[in-house]
Amino acid sequence: MKRLLLVLMLALCGTGAFAQQPTKPANEGFLPVDESAKKEEIPAAPLVMTGYAVAWIAIFIYVWSIWQRLGKTEREIADLNRRLAAGGRRS
Amino acid sequence: MNKLFSPLLIVIAAMFAFAPFLIGGAPYESTMGLVQKIFYFHFSAWMGMFAAAAACGWGSAVYLFKRRKSADHLAVAGAELVVVFGIIGLITGPLWGRKAWGVWWTWDGRATTALVMWLIFVSYLLLRRFGGPGSERLAAAVGLFGMFNVPFVYWSVNLWRTLHPKTTVVPSLPVSMGTPLWFSTAAFLGLFALLMALRRRLEERRADLETLHLALEE
Amino acid sequence: MSFVDVIWLIVRKDLRVELRSREILYTTLFFALSIVLVFSFSFVRAGVAVEDAAAGILWVAIAFSGTLALGRAFERERQNETLRGLLMSPAERPALYLAKLIGVLILLFAVELLVVPLVALLFQAPLFLYPFYFAGLLITGTIGFCAVGTLFAAMLGRARSRDVLLPILLYPITVPVIIAGVRGTAALLQADADLPIARAWLSMLVFFDVVFITLALWTFEAVMTE
Numbered sequence: 001m002k003r004l005l006l007v008l009m010l011a012l013c014g015t016g017a018f019a020q021q022p023t024k025p026a027n028e029g030f031l032p033v034d035e036s037a038k039k040e041e042i043p044a045a046p047l048v049m050t051g052y053a054v055a056w057i058a059i060f061i062y063v064w065s066i067w068q069r070l071g072k073t074e075r076e077i078a079d080l081n082r083r084l085a086a087g088g089r090r091s
Numbered sequence: 092m093n094k095l096f097s098p099l100l101i102v103i104a105a106m107f108a109f110a111p112f113l114i115g116g117a118p119y120e121s122t123m124g125l126v127q128k129i130f131y132f133h134f135s136a137w138m139g140m141f142a143a144a145a146a147c148g149w150g151s152a153v154y155l156f157k158r159r160k161s162a163d164h165l166a167v168a169g170a171e172l173v174v175v176f177g178i179i180g181l182i183t184g185p186l187w188g189r190k191a192w193g194v195w196w197t198w199d200g201r202a203t204t205a206l207v208m209w210l211i212f213v214s215y216l217l218l219r220r221f222g223g224p225g226s227e228r229l230a231a232a233v234g235l236f237g238m239f240n241v242p243f244v245y246w247s248v249n250l251w252r253t254l255h256p257k258t259t260v261v262p263s264l265p266v267s268m269g270t271p272l273w274f275s276t277a278a279f280l281g282l283f284a285l286l287m288a289l290r291r292r293l294e295e296r297r298a299d300l301e302t303l304h305l306a307l308e309e
Numbered sequence: 310m311s312f313v314d315v316i317w318l319i320v321r322k323d324l325r326v327e328l329r330s331r332e333i334l335y336t337t338l339f340f341a342l343s344i345v346l347v348f349s350f351s352f353v354r355a356g357v358a359v360e361d362a363a364a365g366i367l368w369v370a371i372a373f374s375g376t377l378a379l380g381r382a383f384e385r386e387r388q389n390e391t392l393r394g395l396l397m398s399p400a401e402r403p404a405l406y407l408a409k410l411i412g413v414l415i416l417l418f419a420v421e422l423l424v425v426p427l428v429a430l431l432f433q434a435p436l437f438l439y440p441f442y443f444a445g446l447l448i449t450g451t452i453g454f455c456a457v458g459t460l461f462a463a464m465l466g467r468a469r470s471r472d473v474l475l476p477i478l479l480y481p482i483t484v485p486v487i488i489a490g491v492r493g494t495a496a497l498l499q500a501d502a503d504l505p506i507a508r509a510w511l512s513m514l515v516f517f518d519v520v521f522i523t524l525a526l527w528t529f530e531a532v533m534t535e
Contacts, residue, residue, distance in 0.1 A: 044125040044190050051129040051183040055136065059282070062175045066289050073296045080303040155531045210481040217477055223469030225535065232464060232532045236457065236482055239524055243485035243517055250509065251488055 096288055103285055106278040113271035129187040131271050135279035136179040137205065142283050143172035144208065144238070147215070151234030154227065160298060161291075163227050166234055168290035170215045172283060177209035200249040207244050211237040315400045319408035324415065326385070333381045334416060341374040341424045349431060363432035364494035368450070368487055370424055371417070375454050376476050378416050379462040382409075387466055402530040410452075410459045410522075417451050439497050442507050446497075449514035450490035454483050456518060460525040464532045489514050 114131050150166030153159055184202055185195045196202070215237070218230045310318075327333055345366055352362040386392040395405055425447070429436040436443055461478050465471040493510030496503040 047186045047190050048125055048128050051186045052132060054182045054186075055132050055179045058175055058179050059286075062171075062286065063289070066286075066293055070289075070293050070296065073293065073300055077296065077300050077303060080300070080307055084303070084307060155528060207481055207484050214477045214481055218468075218474055221470045222465070222474060226468060228532060229464045229468060232460065232528050233478055233482070235528065236521070236524060239520060240482055240485065243513065243520075247485040247488040247513060250506075251492060 096285070099281065099285060103278060103281040106274065106281060110271070110275055110278055113274050127187070127191070129183050131275040132279075133180060133183040133187060134272060135275040136176045136183065138276050139176040139279045139283045140173050140180055140205070140209075142280060143169045143176060143287075144212070144241075145169075146287065147173060147212065147234045148238030151231040151238070155231040155235060161295075163231065164291045164294035164298075165287075166231060167216075167219060167227075167294060168287050170212045170219075170230075170234065171290060172286055173212040174209065174216065175286075176279075176283070177205065177212070180205060181209060198252055200245075200252055203251075204245045204248045207248065208237070208241065211240070312401060312404050315404040316408045316411065319395070319400070319405065320411050320415075323382075323408070323412040327412075327416070333378055333385075334419060336381070337374045337378045337416065338420050338423060340377055341370045341420050342427065344370040344373050345424065345428060345431070358432050361491070361495040361498070363428055363434035363436075364491045364498055366432075367425065367428045367494065368490040370428075371421065371451060371490070372454060372480070372483070372487060374420060374424075375413075375417055375451070375458060376479060378420070379413055379455070379458045379479075380472060380475050382413055382416070383462040383466055392463070392466055396533060402533065403526045406459065406463070406525060406529045409463060410455055410525075413455050413459055414451060417455065418448075421447060421451065434498050436494070436498070439502060439504070439507070442497055442504065442511065443494065445511050446490055446493045446507070446514065449511065449518055450486050450493075453486040453514055453517045453521060454479075456521045456525055457482055460529060460532070463529070485517060486514065489517070 110131075114128055147166050147169030150162045150164070150169055153162035154166055181202075184205075188197065188199075188202075189195050211233070215230050215233045218233060219226050222229055348362075348366045348369060349358075352359045352366065383392070386395075396402075425436060428434060458475075458479050462475055465474055465478075468474065489510040493507045493514075496506040496510070
């Protein structure tokens with residue numbers, strides 16, 4: 001169980017290493033968004049990278065949180081099983 | 092655990108490994124340039140959120156009327172995933188919007204609807220966490236009400252305002268953009284299935300723990 | 310005992326209890342007035358209110374004081390375990406829900422009777438120019454809010470942290486009601502009142518009320534039984 005989680009996390013890590021450089025811009029595109037705000041020179045790259053980073057981080061944190069909770073529950077189950085096996089009556 | 096889990100894990104991991112190639116290779120959108128590439132994950136995250144919301148709504152309904160424990164597990168797993176995928180969508184959206192529209196948040200129709208739905212599921216989780224014993228049942232009612240609320244929230248927020256790209260954007264995408272989009276969506280939905288399985292496993296083990304506690308006390 | 314008789318019996322009982330002390334009525338009313346005041350300070354500048362402030366403030370006051378009233382009404386039940394008593398009686402659950410809903414509605418309408426003219430006065434808002442539209446919005450909006458609120462307040466009856474959980478659960482789900490109420494009222498208050506839009510919001514509210522009262526009736530039994 002935990003090994004599978006580890007594999008999942010590593011797989012997600014690995015994809016980052018393969019990110020490719022974007023190709024030259026093409027001249028096609030879908031219908032442009034309604035631009036009602038002013039155009040500033042905000043660099044796009046940090047925004048894109050932050051976006052993808054957020055996605056990865058959120059998923060990582062969630063998987064890690066499940067891992068933690070599962071580990072705790074499994075430990076408690078093992079503990080209780082031991083106690084039951086050892087003749088189980090609690091006074 | 093389910094026999095499908097491992098092969099699914101490998102497939103999804105491979106898809107996520109491949110996605111950056113597809114996304115990187117997709118053409119630039121003419122007015123937004125590089126920042127539009129957030130779209131592939133943004134849209135996919137929302138699809139994941141819808142799937143999770145549907146799961147939660149369905150699980151809530153079944154649990155409320157049939158009292159099947161597994162339905163409750165489905166519901167709580169779904170609610171957590173709504174929050175996780177929702178966070179991704181709610182952060183990538185403004186990041187994209189900052190560049191494309193100049194402002195972080197514009198109270199756009201669809202974005203606001205998503206925010207409201209996200210809040211409903213956060214309240215679901217808060218109820219389960221702090222409501223004390225028996226809160227699974229109460230939360231199921233919240234999940235059910237949340238589901239029935241979707242059209243109302245959507246309609247009212249839309250009449251209130253809208254700025255989003257029109258829905259016709261997706262069908263009119265050129266194939267070169269369509270492929271990475273649907274690929275990312277499929278990858279996210281696969282991820283959703285995986286996370287769902289994991290989370291439900293946690294709930295099942297917790298239920299087992301409960302049973303053990305009770306057995307010990309006899 | 311018929312369905313309607315049961316409802317009437319419970320409503321009469323609740324009203325009688327309330328009329329003895331008038332505690333919930335007075336406190337809710339005063340709370341609503343305080344809300345109106347606090348928000349007025351936020352949205353009035355140099356004696357002139359921000360556009361649409363009147364509509365917004367009115368509905369915020371209704372939502373906040375409504376939540377308070379709901380909480381207090383069911384707190385009273387909880388203190389004497391009377392809700393459990395009612396649930397154990399042969400009274401049909403839907404009748405119970407409707408009776409509770411009607412009770413809270415009567416209370417809130419009484420509060421609105423005073424808050425609405427006050428808002429109209431403070432903001433020179435022509436709320437009574439289209440009385441039927443406005444009354445329609447007010448009534449359907451309050452019903453929508455209370456339909457969900459009554460179920461949630463009842464089900465939270467003995468839950469932990471119920472005081473803070475009620476608003477947490479209620480506000481996101483009643484967002485459509487608030488939007489419809491505010492925008493509908495604002496449409497009526499415009500210099501050139503937008504009646505079609507007000508009608509649209511009114512229709513949505515009616516639809517919302519029907520759907521959610523039905524949903525509440527459907528789930529009340531399941532949610533209240535252990």
